[in-house]
């Protein structure tokens with residue numbers, strides 16, 4: 204096999220970006236099909252990307268012999284079922300995070316992945332493919348900061364999306380599940396242990412609408428790992444300067460800081476307002492290289508027969524910790540996993 208024929212599912216905010224990458228920027232990928240429940244999105248796929256086969260039904264798409272793999276960028280609550288059905292139809296599966304919105308669903312996916320050992324399953328923990336975060340992991344593995352014992356990771360979105368996000372809370376799983384799943388995954392990856400207890404606090408400090416749906420616009424959580432090490436994970440939906448997602452790892456011999464100033468580029472502006480940089484404005488601008496590299500890795504893995512390094516169990520752990528953080532925030536207590 205020297206090319207992978209893909210069908211993309213979901214052509215919304217992120218799906219269009221993935222589709223564009225698969226069509227034009229991932230050698231070895233051939234985007235031959237697209238599925239969406241929104242007719243205009245299918246028209247877009249045909250007109251803008253020249254996708255030959257479009258479907259309004261996922262089941263019809265996976266019944267086709269013309270695709271080897273599905274690339275799921277659908278609404279989170281559909282991921283679990285679509286992963287299982289894709290594998291059962293003999294397709295390799297890439298799925299955006301979260302792997303499932305319930306723990307039971309995640310366990311079902313783990314079973315489906317184990318039952319299809321010849322198929323590839325990769326979860327979209329894009330930050331593991333970000334060149335700077337991947338380099339940080341390499342430095343940790345080389346012992347550059349000694350023994351890592353504290354990860355501080357935050358995901359911060361700009362305020363302009365906040366009102367819009369309130370109505371997505373019931374389907375997204377809330378701020379911890381939706382925004383912190385990458386931070387949880389990174390903390391596990393860097394520390395090399397499982398989170399065993401969490402305590403989360405937060406509130407709706409800027410947008411009362413989040414409190415009305417039992418969620419928050421700003422949160423902070425303390426996490427302790429089974430090996431005694433620590434993580435501080437925070438989220439905000441109310442920044443004005445830009446998308447400010449950064450990570451810091453402290454070890455016994457040093458500290459790694461990744462993206463602490465969310466600069467758009469290397470230009471510094473010195474003018475009558477002072478000295479400043481412009482900032483990235485959304486997750487895609489910050490992680491666009493990672494999105495491309497994760498898609499390339501999925502396609503190369505299928506062509507070369509090399510299994511992905513992110514496992515279904517990683518998806519389950521992120522969902523379990525996301526639930527524990529939500530529970531801790533709502534019940535105002537420490538939650539043990």
Ligand SMILES: NC(=O)c1ccc[n+]([C@@H]2O[C@H](COP(=O)([O-])OP(=O)(O)OC[C@H]3O[C@@H](n4cnc5c(N)ncnc54)[C@H](O)[C@@H]3O)[C@@H](O)[C@H]2O)c1
Nearest residue numbers: 213214215216217218239240241276277278279299300301
């Ligand atoms: N990795 C990241 O950093 C990151 C960032 C943003 C979004 N995401 C994830 O990507 C997914 C999509 O997010 P979005 O912001 O693009 O959402 P969106 O609402 O803009 O798009 C969702 C798409 O799914 C399609 N869809 C919904 N139900 C479907 C079904 N049953 N069958 C086929 N298609 C269906 C819709 O037509 C739409 O095209 C979410 O799961 C989200 O968590 C990940």
